[in-house]
Amino acid sequence: MENAKTLVQLGWHPIPLGGEGGKVLLVSGVTGHEGVDVTDDETFREWADRWAATDDGLNLATRMPVGVIAIDVDCYDGKPGAQTLAEHEQAWGALPATWSVTARTDGSRKLFFRVPQGWTSRGILGPGVEIVQRHHRYSVAPPSVHAAGLVRAFAPDGHDCGQLPPPEDLPALPEAWRAGLAHDAASARKGSDEDAAEVVGSFRGGAMTPKVQAHLNALLTAVAERSNRFDAMRDAVMGLVRLGAKGERGVDAALRLIEAEYVDAVADKRGGERMARKEFQAAKRGGAQIVAGDPNYRAMDYETGEAFGPEGLWGSGSRWTAVVVDGERLWQRTVESDSQPAIGHGSLTQSLADVVPTKVDWLWWPWIPRGKLTIFEGEPDVGKSTMTLTWASMVTTGGPWPCAIVGGRETHNEKGLNEPGSVVLVGVEDDIADTVVPRLIAAGADRSRIVTMTQPTDDKGAPVPFLIPEDVDRLRRAIDEVDAALVIIDPITAFMSDAVKPGSDTANRKALMTLASVAERTGAAIVLVRHLNKGTGMSAKHRGGGSIAFTALARSALLAAKLPESEDRENADATYGLASIKGNLSRAPQTMGYRLESSRDDPDSPVVLWTGQLDENADQLVGADGAKPDARKAAPARDEAARMIKELLASGPREAKDVRKMVSAETGCSDKTVANAANKLLIVKTPVRGDDGTVSHWTWELPPKTFKAGLSAKSGNKVARNG
Structure with missing residues (x-):
């Protein structure tokens, strides 16, 4: 004091x-x-x-x-x-x-x-x-x-x-x-938040260039050595923003890695993960504002000393280069002739040895990746809109996300987003006031974190529709404005430009690549909703309406479908299934069952209730040829019931109600599953009548061993074989 x-x-x-x-x-x-x-x-x-x-x-x-x-x-x-x-x-x-x-x-x-x-x-x-x-x-x-x-x-x-x-x-x-x-006062001022968003939005995707990797490595080294991590983070972020503004590739990916490493390293010293992440975002925003507001920063990379163009601080073509003398790194200023190419330009190739491997960021692992496109499709009336609003609600509250099964192991979104984030809704089919908002309330969403895109009007005051690819830059700005983790476009086909021919894979792919670029630059998960076509018997990959380019370009494709009629399904509470059609970035999760029920407080607003795992895969859910019920995996509950029935009847016939009761008690199966298991075993069911001729009870017994006539493949003669 x-x-x-x-x-x-x-x-x-x-x-x-x-x-x-x-x-x-x-x-x-x-x-x-x-x-x-x-x-x-x-x-x-x-x-x-x-x-x-x-x-x-x-x-x-x-x-x-x-x-x-x-x-x-x-x-x-x-x-x-x-x-x-x-x-x-x-x-x-x-x-x-x-x-x-x-x-x-x-x-x-x-x-x-x-x-x-x-x-x-x-x-x-x-x-x-x-x-x-x-x-x-x-x-x-x-x-x-x-x-x-x-x-x-x-x-x-x-x-x-x-x-x-x-x-x-x-x-x-x-x-x-x-x-x-x-420099004059104008160049000393920082740019606005909107200007900063423009700078960040200009970053190019792709693999990290060596300069970007150098900034990333400097931060990782500082974290490992426990030097001043805040200064190291700020310097690395500022340097990366400048590199991104100059067109270096891979800046977004490097920034995400730096954020993760910094938050993990300092959260306990900064009052929690949220405060540490806020520090990082402030450094990123401040760097972008400086780049936007000061032309000198645009002209020079101060970390390496390189200056480009006529506005470079030491003139056109001047730069600083590092030289090593007796093991000590020194800096030397050099001037290139006008005939020499600008630094960082002209190379047509990049060695993969220079590429730093990175991990995929997830919103909901392994269903919805961040920074990528996800296709979500299904027939009408399977709750697609309710499902997407459920995801939006979980994003705004930080979960909890439903448990998934991957490779036989339960997962609880360990690799996904488990803290609150923002959501952008683009043209959901339902009315915002009377349908979307009530459903969000029913799902427990933090609506302050959910936005829709404003719709401009033309000279006559008529609304101008959002179109892809013409308006993807507006979408990028909207994502940056709220730092959205999730974007939902429902339905995607309604927003494809008239210039994009519906049947042209090439045209659709080019248009969708602009969305993929926005996802990569912003790190947002962009979910595209669409309906199925009428092609019954086709595999799930080919059932999406419109071009196959949608499924091809998406890194994850999900299906919502009504479950087919089945009396032997173990998950009897499920009405619908959510299945993975394709996933390029992880192993496929097991299909999840769900049903739709009215909200307790609002009977007109349905909510998703998860009911556990299902055996059916995406092809089976759409009834693809080769994936009919006779080709499905055996139901574990039914098979267990069948095993016990065989044990109980091994010594001879028994009263049916006693068998059903014992099997149900031992395995936990429903009466229907026990009956289906008995049918699969071809159990002989015999009525036992009383003196008055009425049936007093039924008995079950194993079927006798029978022989069926067949043809020998070699001789053509009939031979006996065990049935």
Whole structure:
């Protein structure tokens, strides 16, 4: 508390830090363009009471006062801050001796200077050097405890001076440096959220390029080494956003991996997974806003030093390259001739040895992948819309998702999304007010997380329909606007452009590829709903209405179907089945049974009730040739009942009701399943009559061994064979 008061008296603005490395900001609203300077003793006392006694302790930082900047030179872990500073001193003149703070002995330090009020700088000088300003970052204040040691202040003569002087005592930043670092206020401002969404939406999919992999590896290394993970995450995200804006491939995939690794590493220190994820999303959004609002950031990759085009900070074609001298990485500026191709362009191939393998993200594993297209189809009246709204509800609440069986093992969406997310509904067939919303309420959805796309109008005020592929960019913006995890387009055929010929696989594939690209860029699971065709007897893969391109391009295809009549089904409560038609990304799950029932509070709104697993596969559910009842897998419950019936009757006939009762009690089967098992065994059922001729009871006995006449394949003669 006393140190905070001292800083205020000297003209600096204290900020509380703590957490791992002693550099985590503990309060909000005290940094950035809108930050408020804290000066009252009561707040300082609250900070001390709240954090001073914690395991991490309490450090203090200083927000830059008006008219002060710090040049942050990083030389640790091979960063070339000293080299960058020397290069610029050679170009702009030597900096005057000034006060500095550091906790390191490798040359890393922050140098403080006065600047005119209202003057702002671009945020990066070059590799390893950043400009700390009132609106951008802050400086740890002495005598804080840093991960690298005690933070100390040094006077211009190099002696430890205990604390920084009043801002007015700092030397002025030379005019040549101000001219070299300055940019106009317009370029200093960040872009809007909409501009940032545009930047993120421009990222190209595909395998990660080597530059993207380098940023990813830097973050993974920092996490593994337990260095300052927040700074590492922020730097990696900022670098990736810049690379994405310049057209490097694989940025989205790298960002998702970084988010997962960062959240896993710091959640317990950031107040939970949600707060850690919020930090990551803020870094991503902030990076995109900077790229959108500052042309200098577009022109240069500050992590590698490469600058492109006429707006590059060191002119057209200039770049920094890393060279290794006696095992030390140094940075060297070079200038290419106009005849040389721009860096990063012209290559037509990429070695797969450079591709970092990644895992598939799932919404509901292994049914609905994220970042991919999923087809969901079925006949009318099987509850497709109710099912999709059920999925939407589970996304908004974070589950729980129903248990699935994969490879004989129960799964509980371990690999899927188990925290609340947002949903975009595109043109669901039912009315929003009287059907969709009541069903969402019945399913327990958090409707604040569900949106529909607004519909523009033409010059006459008529609504303009959403069309694919013409309007997929609108969809991408809608996804980005709410950071949607799930998109439902119901039905997909209603939104295909008239320019897309229904019977043309090529035309449909091209149109759907635009949707697949949006899914990949945003990481959203896009579910396309469609009806079945009339092709009875065809396999489930060919029963979807329209082009086969839908099923071919989707990474997962699901079927909802009414269960065929069967008296031997073990899952007697199921009315419908949800089956996997195809899944390119995992093993197929076992078909799940469900039924539709009226909501307890709203009889007009159906809800999905899951009833367990089914033996039928997708082909059997659509009655495909070769998948008729005689080709199905044996029902386990019926087979168990048959086994016990044979044991009970092995010694001779018994009264039927006794057999049925004992089998049902032992196996848990219904009377119908026991009867079906008896029929399969060809049990001989005999009525036993009383003296008056009426049937008093029935007996069951095993059938006698019989012989049927057949033809010998070799001789053509009739031979006896056991039936």
